[in-house]
Amino acid sequence: MEHYFIAVTIFCAIITRISCCDVVKLTFPSGFRVGTASASYQVEGAWNVSDKGENVWDWFTHNKPEIIADGSTGDVACDSYHKYEEDVQWVKNLGLDFYRFSVSWSRVLPNGFANEVSEDGLQYYKNLTQALIDNGIEPVVTIYHWDHPQILEDLGGWTNELMVEWYADYARVIFEELGPMVKTFITINEPKIYCEQGYNSTTKKAPGKTLENMGHYLCVHNSLKAHATAYHMYDDEFRATQQGQIGILTPCTGWVPGDNVTEESIEQHFQFDCGWIMHPIYVGDYPEIVKTRVANISALENYPFSRLPEFSQEWIEYINGTTDFFGLNHYTSSMPIFDTAEELGIYTRDSGIIKSTNSSWSTGSSSWLYVLPEGFGNLLRMIRDQYNNPPLYVFENGYSDTGELEDYERISYYYGYVSEMLAAINDDGCNVVAYTIWSLLDNFEWNAGYTELFGIISVDFNSSDRTRSAKLSTSWWQEVISTRTLQDVPSNSTRR
Ligand SMILES: *[C@@H]1O[C@H](CO)[C@@H](O)[C@H](O)[C@H]1NC(C)=O
Ligand SMILES: *[C@@H]1O[C@H](CO)[C@@H](O)[C@H](O)[C@H]1NC(C)=O
Ligand SMILES: *[C@@H]1O[C@H](CO)[C@@H](O)[C@H](O)[C@H]1NC(C)=O
Ligand SMILES: *[C@@H]1O[C@H](CO)[C@@H](O)[C@H](O)[C@H]1NC(C)=O
Ligand SMILES: *[C@@H]1O[C@H](CO)[C@@H](O)[C@H](O)[C@H]1NC(C)=O
Ligand SMILES: *[C@@H]1O[C@H](CO)[C@@H](O)[C@H](O)[C@H]1NC(C)=O
Ligand SMILES: *[C@@H]1O[C@H](CO)[C@@H](O)[C@H](O)[C@H]1NC(C)=O
Ligand SMILES: *[C@@H]1O[C@H](CO)[C@@H](O)[C@H](O)[C@H]1NC(C)=O
Numbered sequence: 001m002e003h004y005f006i007a008v009t010i011f012c013a014i015i016t017r018i019s020c021c022d023v024v025k026l027t028f029p030s031g032f033r034v035g036t037a038s039a040s041y042q043v044e045g046a047w048n049v050s051d052k053g054e055n056v057w058d059w060f061t062h063n064k065p066e067i068i069a070d071g072s073t074g075d076v077a078c079d080s081y082h083k084y085e086e087d088v089q090w091v092k093n094l095g096l097d098f099y100r101f102s103v104s105w106s107r108v109l110p111n112g113f114a115n116e117v118s119e120d121g122l123q124y125y126k127n128l129t130q131a132l133i134d135n136g137i138e139p140v141v142t143i144y145h146w147d148h149p150q151i152l153e154d155l156g157g158w159t160n161e162l163m164v165e166w167y168a169d170y171a172r173v174i175f176e177e178l179g180p181m182v183k184t185f186i187t188i189n190e191p192k193i194y195c196e197q198g199y200n201s202t203t204k205k206a207p208g209k210t211l212e213n214m215g216h217y218l219c220v221h222n223s224l225k226a227h228a229t230a231y232h233m234y235d236d237e238f239r240a241t242q243q244g245q246i247g248i249l250t251p252c253t254g255w256v257p258g259d260n261v262t263e264e265s266i267e268q269h270f271q272f273d274c275g276w277i278m279h280p281i282y283v284g285d286y287p288e289i290v291k292t293r294v295a296n297i298s299a300l301e302n303y304p305f306s307r308l309p310e311f312s313q314e315w316i317e318y319i320n321g322t323t324d325f326f327g328l329n330h331y332t333s334s335m336p337i338f339d340t341a342e343e344l345g346i347y348t349r350d351s352g353i354i355k356s357t358n359s360s361w362s363t364g365s366s367s368w369l370y371v372l373p374e375g376f377g378n379l380l381r382m383i384r385d386q387y388n389n390p391p392l393y394v395f396e397n398g399y400s401d402t403g404e405l406e407d408y409e410r411i412s413y414y415y416g417y418v419s420e421m422l423a424a425i426n427d428d429g430c431n432v433v434a435y436t437i438w439s440l441l442d443n444f445e446w447n448a449g450y451t452e453l454f455g456i457i458s459v460d461f462n463s464s465d466r467t468r469s470a471k472l473s474t475s476w477w478q479e480v481i482s483t484r485t486l487q488d489v490p491s492n493s494t495r496r
Pocket of ligand 5: 321
């Protein structure tokens with residue numbers, strides 16, 4: 001009898017231990033928030049309703065259709081301008097805590113400047129915000145997600161330092177009008193991407209300019225100044241009454257081990273990828289390695305200055321500390337290695353890093369999207385160590401396919417990435433406080449048009465109604481959110 005009890009007790013202890021730890025590993029911590037996201041140009045459509053002005057993406061898709069994979073536009077996209085109430089119901093049915101959307105600058109300020117404000121434009125965002133609040137969903141507002149007014153671009157866009165003031169004027173309108181209802185603001189989405197792919201390339205993103213291998217540096221420089229100006233404005237004029245938080249967001253890629261991947265190559269990759277944007281905000285000024293490498297290579301190219309502009313001491317201090325959270329978008333990883341051509345005195349990349357990959361890795365329909373969950377954990381631990389473990393919001397993470405309703409690969413991606421994140425939180429003490437599914441709907445994927453779809457909900461782009469329907473990942477996420485626990489990836493044996 002005694003033996004029986006002891007045996008049973010030990011057996012139960014083992015079982016409890018196993019189930020306890022499995023559960024701990026796959027369960028969101030209490031208070032953890034899960035949401036989903038979108039961006040104005042990718043979903044709204046209604047590009048010419050009321051008094052809305054033309055933005056750079058309207059101009060780009062209308063004038064450079066050859067750059068968009070399928071020649072499409074965001075003129076109608078998901079028609080979320082007219083269907084926002086239905087979108088909100090989907091978010092509610094998923095059980096999500098927040099919805100991150102962006103405001104279209106030219107919808108609110110039709111001619112770009114704050115001398116003329118569109119009442120209709122503002123009303124749309126007030127309606128959407130109110131609908132979210134009425135349904136118990138927190139609105140998270142991205143003030144700028146790549147679609148600035150075309151007139152500002154004609155005046156130089158992000159390479160013109162006056163953009164800092166024009167952005168600040170626009171941000172003030174948003175704080176005044178939406179601030180009373182919104183507790184979380186993101187100033188700017190991914191400066192690294194629109195700066196590199198819009199101002200140092202003619203073939204990817206609007207405005208599609210190449211500017212002497214320095215447009216991207218000027219663009220990030222002015223974007224950081226614009227961000228900091230809006231942060232201080234919020235701090236000085238709005239925070240006391242609105243009691244919200246505000247920060248910036250950057251995409252960082254991770255890394256996985258491989259031949260010639262070293263601590264040094266990982267560090268150099270991190271500073272050019274993530275540190276370029278976040279070092280000025282968390283530590284002060286650009287990372288030393290970025291400053292010296294670009295200065296040295298510029299000198300080799302006979303420039304009398306560095307292609308990387310310098311911040312004055314005043315700007316260094318003004319930008320330092322201007323975020324309430326680390327906003328992270330993350331999708332993929334690589335094996336970062338040093339470019340060995342440099343040993344021969346050939347400098348082809350300012351970063352000096354080649355992001356090498358392995359042809360055996362699986363990808364989404366986006367060729368760059370290698371599925372490497374362990375790289376996410378490595379990145380989260382690096383951010384913890386580099387910036388003193390700041391509160392971190394994952395504001396985008398997701399997988400592209402071509403719109404399958406039975407999206408097993410998407411579920412498998414989410415399972416891998418979210419379990420890595422939970423391990424980084426539970427085992428390594430990473431201060432991740434929120435996670436965001438990119439994206440709610442299949443939508444206009446910039447220069448990929450509708451050929452790379454990230455939604456957990458399908459949209460029929462051939463129907464004038466833009467009919468939404470559930471995918472397999474819709475119900476999977478519903479279950480994950482209601483149990484606050486990761487669910488197994490469904491078996492795809494029935495797949496056609
Ligand atoms: C808006 O653009 C659509 C094409 O997307 C066009 O058919 C329509 O006439 C335009 N409306 C106005 C008011 O310009
Ligand atoms: C905002 O909501 C009101 C009331 O439902 C509606 O009449 C109006 O058309 C909406 N405006 C926009 C731009 O969505
Ligand atoms: C910018 O463009 C130049 C020349 O077109 C290219 O060599 C360089 O790699 C690009 N840099 C980035 C960061 O995209
Ligand atoms: C690693 O470096 C060695 C020595 O430079 C080189 O021979 C080898 O090709 C490199 N491997 C990879 C995967 O780059
Ligand atoms: C940036 O702010 C941090 C925290 O206040 C401070 O320790 C650091 O010295 C500042 N950096 C610069 C370059 O001023
Ligand atoms: C930049 O050049 C200086 C002087 O030649 C050299 O000492 C330094 O190591 C270089 N730094 C980098 C990061 O290349
Ligand atoms: C690519 O991955 C395969 C399978 O994991 C491995 O055998 C191979 O060594 C890898 N190649 C490189 C260059 O890392
Ligand atoms: C939408 O229409 C295009 C061409 O008109 C066609 O190739 C595609 O299969 C259609 N998609 C759906 C989901 O019906």
